[in-house]
Amino acid sequence: MKIFSASQIQDADKSTIQKQQISSEELMERAATKLFEWIHARLRGTRVTLKLFCGIGNNGGDGLVLARLLHEHGYTIQVYVVNFSEKRSKDFLLNLERLKSAKLWPDFLNNESELPPISPDDIVIDAIFGIGLNRAPNTWVGNLIMHINNSRAFVLSVDIPSGLPTDKCPWNPDYAIRASYVLTFQVPKLVFFLPETGVFVNQWELLDIGLDPEYLQTTETEFELIGRPEVLPLYRPRLKFSHKGNYGHAIIVGGSYGKIGAVQLASDACLSSGSGLVTAFVPLCGYQAIQTALPEVMVLTDGGEKIISKISFPFEPTVVGIGMGIGVDKITANAFGALLKSMEKPMVIDADGLNILAKHPKMLKDIPELSVLTPHPKELERLVGNWSDDFEKLSKVKAFSTHYNVVVVIKGAHTITVYKDKGFVNTTGNPGMATAGSGDVLTGMITGLMAQGYTSLHAAIFGVYLHGLAGDIGVSEMGYEALKASTIISNIGNAFMELLRQPEAEPQEEN
Ligand SMILES: NC(=O)C1=CN([C@@H]2O[C@H](COP(=O)(O)OP(=O)(O)OC[C@H]3O[C@@H](n4cnc5c(N)ncnc54)[C@H](O)[C@@H]3O)[C@@H](O)[C@H]2O)[C@@H](O)CC1
Ligand SMILES: Nc1ncnc2c1ncn2[C@@H]1O[C@H](COP(=O)(O)OP(=O)(O)O)[C@@H](O)[C@H]1O
Ligand SMILES: [K+]
Structure with a gap:
């Protein structure tokens, strides 16, 4: 299985939107629906509080859509918007409005906010940063990440643990989520497998969000993940009349x-x-x-x-x-x-x-x-x-x-x-x-x-x-x-x- 870089995944997103004639908002809905289905299949309505920490980019947008779907299905949720920038993405804003229409009011966290309480029995959904992370999180976001890591709650990261870049080591290892589980979109990320960065990922699983198969097939990658499907064709059978x-x-x-x-x-x-x-x-x-x-x-x-x-x-x-x-x-x-x-x-x-x-x-x-x-x-x-x-x-x-x-x-x-x-x-x-x-x-x-x-x-x-x-x-x-x-x-x-x-x-x- 190919391991794509962050910029290749962004190109795959673009190519999908263009070829499948869907909007980026529809792709976000598709991705978050996959997240919801995965969680719902396992929780089946269990009474547990899900605390969703959403950034202001598209990873946060995924988190907001997920919050709406969880709410519609009767789950107890608390949504926090980690307001680290004024530059909110278009699809984040759209889904924030949808959340408000569903009468869900997130708590907005900034550098002056107190750290929200997290019990070890809560489930944390980590949708602060995705593959768009391109610089170190600032101190108050880093402190929030450390607070989540210290909570002993089960932490489910959306796409990638927040604070972990896709193609490099974190600037500050304390400022990266240590995920119990990562639901990653479409393709595995190299950082899941390296000694210094793999420690942030306890377990991971792919969610197929239907990114453009042609782009995925034809694009060369620097790394490939080797599992049974890749190894089986290499096998050289022994011949009956061989010695x-x-x-x-x-x-x-x-x-x-x-x-x-x-x-x-x-x-x-x-x-x-x-x-x-x-x-x-x-x-x-x-x-x-x-x-x-x-x-x-x-x-x-x-x-x-x-x-x-x-x-x-x-x-x-x-x-x-x-x-x-x-x-x-x-x-x-x-x-x-x-x-x-x-x-x-x-x-x-x-x-x-x-x-x-x-x-x-x-x-x-x-x-x-x-x-x-x-x-x-x-x-x-x-x-x-x-x-x-x-x-x-x-x-x-x-x-x-x-x-x-x-x-x-x-x-x-x-x-x-x-x-x-x-x-x-x-x-x-x-x-x-x-x-x-x-x-x-x-x-x-x-x-x-x-x-x-x-x-x-x-x-x-x-x-x-x-x-x-x-x-x-x-x-x-x-x-x-x-x-x-x-x-x-x-x-x-x-x-x-x-x-x-x-x-x-x-x-x-x-x-
Ligand atoms: N593009 C698409 O169509 C899809 C994107 N998806 C989601 O989108 C994510 C990527 O979203 P984005 O590109 O919006 O980026 P992120 O949501 O990962 O990052 C948020 C934004 O913050 C800025 N930023 C980066 N590092 C920062 C820092 N340290 N401090 C403050 N601001 C920082 C970036 O410029 C970025 O725009 C994926 O991980 C995935 O979760 C999914 O919804 C699937 C479809
Ligand atoms: N934590 C681990 N998970 C998976 N494989 C491991 C782990 N630790 C070691 N191995 C594998 O075991 C082998 C150890 O090789 P090496 O250090 O050269 O051992 P030795 O010198 O004793 O023969 C390597 O193939 C390595 O990939
Ligand atoms: K994340």
């Missing part, structure tokens, strides 16, 4: 004394993702452990007892996944650098492989084109330097990816796979996966997919999604705390099956 030679031979290179488990996890994950053959390449001390733990995996060693000192293969691998537990010793770094120079096919580089690159930036130019790099935030910072906020991080990664022609997987709660100017935001995974070795599993999975012929970009997007899904299935059986990296591996098969599951047929109505 293991058709699915590639992956080599997982890594490990050092005390860190052989990382290679074991990655090799296991690589095999469990469908690689035809998997060989682990480890220092001598890892030989027995891997041979014992993974009978299906072959093992190569170099001469070094505790660390890798020279990397060479007696055959040409389909793909190499490298770096987990390998250490950053100078000898290992030299061996790694020599391998980069000799390789032409795309590789997967993780963990200490990335740390070696950060320590020896001259090696960067030797990374084979279209390789996949899988940094966690700290490794990323070592690689691209620090950033002032999540948006700067994204632009740095885009520049890095373009410069070296590599795919960068920014790992996190919503892992973002970046290739050149485009970012793919993952939707699977959970905090149970914040555990030792889960990154090694991801590297193994991406390597395993590339071995089978998935392109680098597809392997990264598909692997990240499947890894998160395997984690979600694992957590559904044992909870967050007990999930281990090996649990993710044992659920890779379930994740494939869940992905490929046929949707259940709609029950037939009996005549």
